Amino acid sequence: MADRYLSFTATAPGRFLTRRLGLPQPAALRRWSPEYPDLDGGLLHLTAGPSTLDLAPVLARTGPGTLSPDPVAAVVLDATGVRDVDTLAEVHAALHPVVRSVAASGRVVVLGAPLDPDDHHQSAVQQALEGFTRSLGKEIGRGRTVNLVRLTDAAAAESTLRFLLSPKSAYVSGQVIGVGAGPVAEGPADPHRPLAGRTALVTGAARGIGEAVAETLARDGARVVVLDVPRAEEDAHRVAERLGGTALALDITAADAGERIAAALPAGLDVLIHNAGVTRDRRLVNMPADRWSSVLDVNLASVLRTTDALLAEGALRPGGRIVATASIAGLAGNAGQTNYGASKAGVAGLVRALAPRALAEHGVTVNAVAPGFIETRMTAAVPLFIREAGRRMNSLAQGGLPVDVAETTAWLAHPASGAVNGQVVRVCGQSLLGA
Numbered sequence: 001m002a003d004r005y006l007s008f009t010a011t012a013p014g015r016f017l018t019r020r021l022g023l024p025q026p027a028a029l030r031r032w033s034p035e036y037p038d039l040d041g042g043l044l045h046l047t048a049g050p051s052t053l054d055l056a057p058v059l060a061r062t063g064p065g066t067l068s069p070d071p072v073a074a075v076v077l078d079a080t081g082v083r084d085v086d087t088l089a090e091v092h093a094a095l096h097p098v099v100r101s102v103a104a105s106g107r108v109v110v111l112g113a114p115l116d117p118d119d120h121h122q123s124a125v126q127q128a129l130e131g132f133t134r135s136l137g138k139e140i141g142r143g144r145t146v147n148l149v150r151l152t153d154a155a156a157a158e159s160t161l162r163f164l165l166s167p168k169s170a171y172v173s174g175q176v177i178g179v180g181a182g183p184v185a186e187g188p189a190d191p192h193r194p195l196a197g198r199t200a201l202v203t204g205a206a207r208g209i210g211e212a213v214a215e216t217l218a219r220d221g222a223r224v225v226v227l228d229v230p231r232a233e234e235d236a237h238r239v240a241e242r243l244g245g246t247a248l249a250l251d252i253t254a255a256d257a258g259e260r261i262a263a264a265l266p267a268g269l270d271v272l273i274h275n276a277g278v279t280r281d282r283r284l285v286n287m288p289a290d291r292w293s294s295v296l297d298v299n300l301a302s303v304l305r306t307t308d309a310l311l312a313e314g315a316l317r318p319g320g321r322i323v324a325t326a327s328i329a330g331l332a333g334n335a336g337q338t339n340y341g342a343s344k345a346g347v348a349g350l351v352r353a354l355a356p357r358a359l360a361e362h363g364v365t366v367n368a369v370a371p372g373f374i375e376t377r378m379t380a381a382v383p384l385f386i387r388e389a390g391r392r393m394n395s396l397a398q399g400g401l402p403v404d405v406a407e408t409t410a411w412l413a414h415p416a417s418g419a420v421n422g423q424v425v426r427v428c429g430q431s432l433l434g435a
Contacts, residue, residue, distance in 0.1 A: 001380040003391060006398050026397035027143035030105040032167040032407065039064035039167060041073030041103050048090035049081030053111070053154045062162040064107075072098065074107040074165050079129055080151070082112075083122040091132060099136070105143040108136065109164050111157075112150045114178070126150075130176050137174040137430045138395045145173035145396075145430075153181045156419035163411040171404035173395055174430030180419045193221030194414050199269050201225040201261065203252050204276030206235035208376050209325075212402035213273055216410045218243040222271060227252070227261070252276050252302045258309020268317045271413045272310065274303045274324040274347075279378075281336045292339045299343035304350060311362055318363035321413045324351060325405075326370040326424055332433040344370070348424045355422030365421040367412045372428025375399040394429035 006026050008014040018025050030036065043063035045055060055078060064073040075098060082088050095108070102108060110133050115123040129148055137146035147164055151157045157179040163169050164177075188194040200217045204210040206228035214224045224245035228236040233249040240247040248264055250257060261269075278298045280291040303324055310316055329337050330344025347368055355366040373379060373390035379399065382390070391399040405427050411417060412425070 001375065001387075003375070003398060005388070005391070024392045024397035025141070026392075027104055027141070029143050029170040029396065029398070030167050031170045031401070031403065036167060039073035039103075039106065039165070041071040041106070043165070044072050044075045044098060046075060046077045046094040046098075047081070048077060048079040048094050049083065049087035051078045051081040053078055053080055053151075055111075055154050058154045058158050058161060062158055062165055064165055071103050072101050072106065073103050074109070075099075075102060076109045076111065076161070076165070078111045080111055080113040082125050082129070083119070084125060085121075088125045088128060091129070095136075099140065102140070102144055105167070105170065107165050107169070108133075108140065108144065108146040109161065110146070110148045112148055114150050114152065133176070134174045134430070138432075140395075143170075143396060145169065147173060148176045149179060150176065151179040153179075153419070156181055159411065159414045159416040160420060163407075168407040168411070170407075171396065171400040171427055171429050172408060172425065175425055177420065177423055177425060180421060188221075188415060190221070194416070195271070195410075196221030198271060198415075199223045199225065199265065199267070200271035200273065200413065201227055201248075201265070201269055202273040202275055203227045205273075206232040206239055208378070209371065209374060209402045209405050210273075210275040211239050212406040213275055213409050214239060214243060214245070216403065216406035217271065217273075217413065218245060220410055220413075222413075225265065228276070252306060253297050255305070257302065258306040258315075259313065261306065262310060262313040262315040265315065269310065269315050270317055270320050272307070272316060272320070272322045273409060273413070274306070274322070276302070277325060277343075279337070279340050281340065283336050284338045287339065295339040296343050296346075299340065300346040300350075303347060307350075307354070311358065311364070314362075316362060316364050319415065319418070320362070320364040321417070322358070322364060322366045323409050323412045324366070324368045326351075326368040328370055328372045328426055328428050328431050328433060331370055331424075331426070332431070351424055352422050359421055365412075365418055367420060367422065368424045369405055369408050369412070370424055370426040370428070371400065371405050372426065372431045373399045374405060374427075375401055393433065394431045396429035398429065400427060400429055 112129045133148040200222040205214045205226040226240040227248045230249045236247040326347040327344035351368045
């Protein structure tokens with residue numbers, strides 16, 4: 001369903017009226033397309049505190065085009081050397097003069113260091129960067145985003161910086177992303193098709209967000225397996241045929257779903273996307289047991305069983321990626337969704353606990369995306385005022401699109417994203433709900 005308020009505010013009368021009334025003024029977001037692969041303008045590299053990072057080579061490869069600051073499409077502030085309150089002041093000194101000059105739909109990325117448990121001053125000021133970036137994200141406006149990346153190795157963060165400094169991250173703001181140190185994968189032979197030669201399976205892919213994820217992974221070169229329930233088999237075949245992939249009709253809640261997936265893919269799997277999910281909303285006092293159990297079985301139990309089975313079968317090849325779908329409902333809670341919120345919080349718990357073990361034992365990373373209000377057929381059926389609240393209650397003052405979740409998933413699935421592990425990344429335009 002079209003966002004008529006967003007269209008209205010793009011007109012001169014709309015801008016005038018909303019400004020006079022103090023109403024949200026969303027800016028149309030610039031998303032990736034073949035015609036618009038990069039941000040318009042250059043990149044400004046700033047530093048607060050002493051830094052040992054060699055960022056110049058990485059930024060030359062990942063930035064919006066040039067290292068010229070005019071016009072400013074993106075700002076990268078290296079604050080990894082901030083260790084006390086005095087050097088924290090350099091963050092203000094660096095960004096205060098330039099924030100206003102960042103172009104519409106531009107990017108601000110702050111680089112921080114992991115918290116040092118042996119230095120409470122360093123931990124305090126590095127933690128302060130989270131409050132700073134989230135607050136700046138809520139005030140910067142004009143479709144611009146602000147994110148914090150914690151890192152120790154610039155090269156390991158290349159795929160992350162490439163994503164955050166591109167139109168692909170249009171609906172990702174206010175996030176804190178940890179990037180580990182570890183071996184850096186060689187760049188793909190074709191940077192425009194980084195998943196070439198890889199097989200990706202997407203559950204719940206016959207429509208909606210799952211279909212967008214399958215399309216984006218196929219665009220990036222993956223051979224996509226479109227999995228959905230038997231009653232959606234016709235739609236799954238339609239999507240698979242369009243993408244040059246294959247369809248797999250399977251109830252993901254079946255006890256042997258993992259074994260059946262492994263049998264259908266004897267050569268193995270490189271990317272596993274847990275997207276299938278259902279809602280059965282009702283307040284807890286009115287929720288019968290079957291509405292609780294059906295949501296938990298699809299959204300959480302099937303993810304646990306299938307992941308365990310595929311790892312045990314060795315179906316995920318070394319260098320593989322698992323990306324599960326959480327939700328801000330699981331991070332912030334939502335009235336009428338105790339079942340859904342529990343299931344999606346459970347996904348976040350699965351990711352954080354499994355990630356280090358899966359990487360150590362199988363060479364596979366485990367991450368999650370947590371969508372906010374995304375414009376789908378399901379949200380189009382939400383009552384008008386609730387739908388409008390969902391759209392406006394984020395820093396970008398609009399709903400996201402399925403492609404926003406898909407682009408974030410594709411970044412986590414990238415061969416060079418091996419240093420990103422155990423992360424739950426919200427795709428919510430920096431929702432005003434939750435942390």
